[in-house]
Amino acid sequence: QVQLVESGGGLVQPGGSLRLSCAASGRIRSVNAMAWYRQTPGDQRGLVATITSGGSTKYADSVKGRFTISRDNAKNTVHLQMNSLKPEDTAVYYCNADGTYYDGRGYSRTFSSWGRGTQVTVSS
Secondary structure, three states: OEEEEEEOOEEEOOOOOEEEEEEEEEOEEEEEEEEEEEEOOOOOOEEEEEEOOOOOEEEOHHHOOOEEEEEEOOOOEEEEEEOOOOHHHOEEEEEEEEEEEEOOOOOEEEEEEEOOOEEEEEOO
């Protein structure tokens, strides 16, 4: 299958910035949409931002103008630049990607994978 590994989380003061990264690995044939979600205890996982292979982006209203999603198709990576962070941005951030990969016999299969998450804490 395809594995996703996030990095870049941490503790930051309100108004600060963080950059999250997510790298996909495995026998990847193609990666379609890549996205960032976030989840706080007791809440459902919610979409933060998504980007297509062509570079089209969508954002949750709560992060528009503050967060920027980008990707490097050659490296199968996606990034989330988070500026002007607020305490309410505190959450575990998860990377998601879907596409196709080669199985053990060389056949193309579809995948939709999640990373394990990275904690972002915004606090003074």
